Amino acid sequence: MHIPDGFLSIPVATSTYVISGSWVGYSIKRVREEAGEKAIPTMGVLAAFIFAAQMINFPVAGGTSGHLVGGTLIAILFGPYVASIIISTILIAQSLLFADGGITALGANILNMGIIAPIVGFVIYRALRKWHFKASIFIASWVSIVLSAAACALELSLSGTIPINVSLPAMVSVHALIGIGEGLITLFVILAIEKFNPDLIVNAKLHTNNAR
Amino acid sequence: MKHHFIDRYSNLESPIHKLNTTLKLFLAVALIITTVIQSQIPAYKFVLIFAVLLIALYTSHIPLTFFLKNLLIILPFACIGGLSILFANSGDLYSSFIGIKIYHQALMNFITILEKSIISIGTIILFVSTTRFDHILKSFQDIxxxxxxxxxxxxxxxxxxxxxxxxxxxxxxxxxxxxxxxxxxxxxxxxxxxxxxxxxxxxxxxxxxxxRGYNGTIKTLNNENFTTGDGIILFLCLILYALLWKL
Amino acid sequence: MEALIKIENLCVKYEEKVALDGIDLIINEGEKIGIIGPNGAGKSTLLLAIKGLIKFTGKISFPGIRRSDVGLVFQNPDIQLFMPTVFDDVAFGPINQNLTETEVKVRVKESLEKVGLSGFEKRPPHHLSEGEKKKVAIATVLSMKPSVYLFDEPTTGLDPLSKYEITKILCSIDRTMLIATHDLELISKVTDRTIILNDGKLMAEGYTQDILTNKELLARNKLYPLEQLLKCR
Incomplete structure (x- = not known):
């Protein structure tokens, strides 16, 4: 889903940069207030953890494998602000260290994967968790992936690169499948985390002391 | 385990490695932007830009095979989305092959995307493999x-x-x-x-x-200066980019 | 001798577990003190409490110095070294002490020289060997020129040569220091005085030589096997 350089028009590239920049800037302010001095070391190792988890291939079901994106996972555990900052930083690192995702498309990539995905995932999880805890996690991660793919398709068509009647069905159908993997992995990881430390799931904050 | 980032040659010593990091960052981003905003890239322009990248690569002592290998690994990921552009139905028919129709405009669009991808990815590989990551971070701090x-x-x-x-x-x-x-x-x-x-x-x-005295911000020393050599390179590159833009 | 650190009735609790239980200790200027004890005795906790990094009850006072004059070298160098290069890591402390750029550079150079790793400035910590990491970790504290050094397991997990080199570095540091370790050979070479911690309590205190020759005392504190296995085949 990483958009490379050259696929976006100037208005789309610049406007997504402005939106992403403002949201990430606001998130940084919020997190600084909440977590204070601990923000750097705690989020730093979390970012390294998610970056690493994205590089590991999981067996999902029926012999297929997938990897974690992690936006919804972090959003469920620590809230959408922390998730936005961590995923955005990972996207910057990937665009440099793997040349994965374009420099000029960074705004759009952050918007899709680092902002839309965690916010959507967080909101759906919060809305549904009282109804059914496990289903809410799966649905939240699945929808977050599908919606960010849809946003990606929309940006490509607004740029005049790929018409919407081609990009939207293609992106959404592929990511409806990828989303199942993301949903299952997020669900299983959250369940495992809950088993070892139920407190962490209840307070979505940077309470690092709970790790002990 | 062996791990790979594309920065494994960033510790070499070469004129390109020695350039000021913020300057390199600026030149790389400027080249990508100049390329990306063109509506079309004629073949001679593409060859010219790619030649500039190759000269920089040669000066930096980075093996050509490393550069090309990474380019070829990353390029398909970037262009998978571009394939739908190739098969778009628009304008004059260019050629038809075992029932697949390719239209002239679509082919041109696809080639343009391909050229843009090659230049941007090549530029990033060149920048990251000639600049130590800690220098990139310090440059980020400066900007x-x-x-x-x-x-x-x-x-x-x-x-x-x-x-x-x-x-x-x-x-x-x-x-x-x-x-x-x-x-x-x-x-x-x-x-x-x-x-x-x-x-x-x-x-x-x-x-x-x-x-060790941390109180919320990480401070580091930045011991890079902007030298006359950096200035000359900046001047030359700006002329080159302007030429690419207007040519 | 002037007392630099006075510890009175120090107690630390981790949730339900009592990690330190009523420790009294006076550390005088120029003293080199070994802290030995079995796993989980509270050695690391004592060092963290002195540096003020964990909550405790009781009193730790610093007559004549400030707490920031105490330097702590952590056991795990992957915790201690968090910056992208050796230079940035060794410079981290001095920069936070608000030294000028020139002073910081001099400190980094001197400290790396002292641990025998001159020229390692540009290296990223994750490409260093375990022994090199431990030495750089020491350099990151040396560069702050503390009045008192706290070392947590400085030689654990190292090969014999690296162990010897670290021992030599510790010998060359002419300052007050506390060394928490299982390595009885290290404290016999470096320290004058030794205390034994067991189960959060101070079990013994005395000259290193006396403590190390008291096999019965060591055995009671899981520092020496009671029976001697000579050979199993």
Whole structure:
């Protein structure tokens, strides 16, 4: 889903940069207030953890494998602000260290994967968790992936690169499948985390002391 | 385990490696932007830009095979989306092959995207393999990237392989005690274990930072200067970019 | 001799577990003190409490110095070294002490020289060997020129040569220091005085030589096996 350089028009590239920049800037302010001095070391190792988890291939079901994106996972555990900052930083690192995702498309990539995905995932999880805890996690991660793919398709068509009647069905159908993997992995990881430390799931904050 | 980032040659000594990092960052981004905003890139222009990249590559002592190999690995990922452009139905028919119709305009659009991708990816590979990551981070600090983002990038770079190695060790320990490959449940236990390990490590690093006077911001020394050589390169590149733009 | 650190009735609790239980200790200027004890005895906790990194009850006072004059070298160098290069890591402390750029550079150079790793400035910590990491970790504290050094397991997990080199570095540091370790050979070479911690309590205190020759005392504190296995084949 990483958009490379050259696929976006100037208005789309610049406007997504402005939106992403403002949201990430606001998130940084919020997190600084909440977590204070601990923000750097705690989020730093979390970012390294998610970056690493994205590089590991999981067996999902029926012999297929997938990897974690992690936006919804972090959003469920620590809230959408922390998730936005961590995923955005990972996207910057990937665009440099793997040349994965374009420099000029960074705004759009952050918007899709680092902002839309965690916010959507967080909101759906919060809305549904009282109804059914496990289903809410799966649905939240699945929808977050599908919606960010849809946003990606929309940006490509607004740029005049790929018409919407081609990009939207293609992106959404592929990511409806990828989303199942993301949903299952997020669900299983959250369940495992809950088993070892139920407190962490209840307070979505940077309470690092709970790790002990 | 062996791990690869595209920066493995960033420790070499060469004129390109010695250039001021912020200058290199600026030149790389400027080249990408100049390329990306063109509506079309005629073949001679593409060849010219690619030749400039190759000259820079030669000057930097980075093996050509490394550059081309990485370009060829990354390019298909970038262009998979571009394929739908190739098969778009628009304008005059260019050619028809075993029932697949390719239209002239679509082919031109596809070639343009391909050219843009090659130049941008090539530029990034060149920039990252000629610049140490800690220099990139200091340059980010200078151009006022938020300090939290810079610090997180630094932590990712420092700890990502440590996390992967720990994870692989856990996996080996599990495989060594069972004949089957781990299931999804086991994998998620491993991930959550590494998650708690990360949180604990964060807490300990916080203590270790505190013990050395940390109070919320990470400060570093930046000992890079903008030299006359940097100035000349900047001047030459700006002329080149302007030519590319107007040519 | 002037007392630099006074510890009175120090207690630390981790949730339900009591980690330190009523420790009294006076550390005088120029003293080199070994802290030995079995796993989980509270050695690391004592060092963290002195540096003020964990919550405790009781009193730790610093007559004549400030707490920031105490330097702590952590057991795990992957915790201690968190910056992208050796230079940045060794410079981290001095920069936070608000030294000028020139002073910081001099400190980094001197400290790396002292641990025998001159020229390692540009290296990223994750490419260092375990022994090199431990030495750089020491350099990151040396560069702050503390009045008192706290070392947590400085030689654990190292090969014999690295162990010897670290021992030599510790010998060359002419300052007050506390060394928490299982390595009885290290404290016999470096320290004058030794205390034994077990189960969070101070079990013994005395001259290193006396403590190390008292096999019965060591055995009671899981520092020496009671029976001697000579050979199993």
């Amino acid at each position: 006022k990237v938020p300090s939290l983002i810079v610090a997180l990038l630094s932590f990712i770079y420092r700890y990502v392989f440590l996390v992967i190695d720990e994870f692989m060790r856990t996996k080996m320990a599990i495989v060594a005690r069972s004949s089957r490959q781990p299931t999804l449940t086991l994998w998620s236990y491993m991930i959550s274990r590494s998650f708690f390990g990360s949180l604990e490590r964060g807490e300990q690093i916080f203590q270790s930072m505190k013990a």
